Amino acid sequence: METTLILLKPDTVERSLVGQVISRLENKGLKINGLKMMQLDDAIIEEHYDFLMDKPFFPGIKAYMKRTPVVAIAVSGANAIATVRNLTGATNPSEALPGSIRGDFALTIDANIIHASDSAETAEKELKRFFNEGEVVEYTKVTDAVV
Numbered sequence: 001m002e003t004t005l006i007l008l009k010p011d012t013v014e015r016s017l018v019g020q021v022i023s024r025l026e027n028k029g030l031k032i033n034g035l036k037m038m039q040l041d042d043a044i045i046e047e048h049y050d051f052l053m054d055k056p057f058f059p060g061i062k063a064y065m066k067r068t069p070v071v072a073i074a075v076s077g078a079n080a081i082a083t084v085r086n087l088t089g090a091t092n093p094s095e096a097l098p099g100s101i102r103g104d105f106a107l108t109i110d111a112n113i114i115h116a117s118d119s120a121e122t123a124e125k126e127l128k129r130f131f132n133e134g135e136v137v138e139y140t141k142v143t144d145a146v147v
């Protein structure tokens with residue numbers, strides 16, 4: 001069982017797509033273990049996207065990630081990390097396959113709806129970055145036995 005970190009980015013909140021994106025995660029059989037809305041500041045964005053800080057488009061990413069609150073979600077399930085990356089689709093929505101979240105809901109890389117951790121190591125770091133101790137909770141669902 002893996003747990004991964006998802007951010008529903010500002011455009012998802014602005015376009016009232018939060019429910020539709022969360023439904024896709026739930027429909028897949030993933031379990032929500034943590035969920036909260038957050039206004040990101042420079043420090044957390046610089047930490048989260050530190051590998052992009054030298055890129056010319058970094059100021060644009062920072063402005064985008066700050067302009068409206070995001071929704072942080074911790075989800076778990078078998079192979080959750082790779083599964084959520086597949087549901088998410090390619091970074092550039094113009095290349096994301098129809099049926100994927102970016103493929104169905106986004107047009108450009110500047111506003112691509114969702115972030116998902118890309119490895120077990122990243123997921124562990126990112127869950128700690130966005131959730132405090134006690135905010136990711138364990139529980140049993142009646143559907144646990146059938147997914």
Ligand code: ATP
Nearest residue numbers: 052057061090091109110111112114115116117118
């Ligand atoms: P994310 O980390 O947000 O889930 P990703 O893992 O698919 O996306 P990364 O390479 O980690 O892709 O890039 C992080 C984010 O930086 C992208 O989601 C996108 O918002 C932005 N980004 C990446 N490359 C570009 C680019 N060439 N132009 C503009 N924005 C970009």
Ligand code: MG
Nearest residue numbers: 115116117118
């Ligand atoms: Mg990434």
